[in-house]
Amino acid sequence: QIQLVQSGPELKKPGETVKISCKASGYTFTDYSMHWVKQAPGKGLKWMGWINTETGEPTYADDFKGRFAFSLETSASTAYLQINNLKNEDTATYFCGRDANYWYFDVWGAGTTVTVSS
Amino acid sequence: DIQMNQSPSSLSASLGDTITITCHASQNINVWLSWYQQKPGNIPKLLIYKASNLHTGVPSRFSGSGSGTGFTLTISSLQPEDIATYYCQQGQSYPLTFGAGTKLELK
Numbered sequence: 567q568i569q570l571v572q573s574g575p576e577l578k579k580p581g582e583t584v585k586i587s588c589k590a591s592g593y594t595f596t597d598y599s600m601h602w603v604k605q606a607p608g609k610g611l612k613w614m615g616w617i618n619t620e621t622g623e624p625t626y627a628d629d630f631k632g633r634f635a636f637s638l639e640t641s642a643s644t645a646y647l648q649i650n651n652l653k654n655e656d657t658a659t660y661f662c663g664r665d666a667n668y669w670y671f672d673v674w675g676a677g678t679t680v681t682v683s684s
Numbered sequence: 685d686i687q688m689n690q691s692p693s694s695l696s697a698s699l700g701d702t703i704t705i706t707c708h709a710s711q712n713i714n715v716w717l718s719w720y721q722q723k724p725g726n727i728p729k730l731l732i733y734k735a736s737n738l739h740t741g742v743p744s745r746f747s748g749s750g751s752g753t754g755f756t757l758t759i760s761s762l763q764p765e766d767i768a769t770y771y772c773q774q775g776q777s778y779p780l781t782f783g784a785g786t787k788l789e790l791k
Contacts (some may be wrong), residue, residue, distance in 0.1 A: 586689055586744070601780075603728075610771065610784050610785045611720075611722075611771055611780055611785075612771075612782070613773075613779055613780040613781065613782065625778065627779040628779065629776070638694060642763075652709075652720060661728070666730075666733065668733065668734065668775060669718070669775025670718035670730065670734075670773065670775050671718075671720075671728070671730060671773075672730050672733070674727045674728055675727070676727055679725075
């Protein structure tokens with residue numbers, strides 16, 4: 567069946583780097599773009615941006631420009647989110663979501679919880 | 685950025701009730717509005733896309749309506765498994781934005 571499998575929880579210190587994976591299965595990876603969504607503890611959903619899985623071109627929301635990077639390993643049907651120079655406010659669950667080709671998300675990963683603490 | 689104003693922020697209802705959640709966009713988003721359900725500790729799940737289209741497998745007691753700037757999500761005959769937080773999301777333009785959520789609780 568169609569699913570997105572994300573990597574496990576991460577505990578990091580401020581200033582470190584984390585790379586989260588999102589492996590797609592059950593469909594042709596390059597047929598659908600991938601989005602990333604942040605959910606801080608007890609808070610709502612915030613769109614981070616998306617990556618074109620055909621071209622690899624990323625687009626970032628303003629709040630996620632600079633320290634955040636989306637990438638692909640197309641041969642492995644996997645999308646990645648890397649966060650550099652981690653800050654306490656990066657503590658959150660990060661979801662990948664498949665774009666159903668009309669800017670909404672029909673399949674979601676289980677989420678990866680990143681905790682940043684000294 | 686398009687702001688999505690969702691109301692109410694919380695709602696208490698009884699089993700069997702019909703409830704309505706509204707979402708108002710700060711500018712015209714045509715029908716590019718989706719609704720998601722998120723149960724505690726769980727992932728968001730797509731309910732409605734393009735304002736009024738029911739996603740595969742979603743019970744027919746869920747319905748969506750609206751266009752332009754005003755949208756509603758209606759749940760008819762509330763069931764225990766409907767207790768969750770509901771979010772609207774616009775897909776008209778970048779950045780994609782979500783409403784702040786409506787937490788639905790049992791009375």
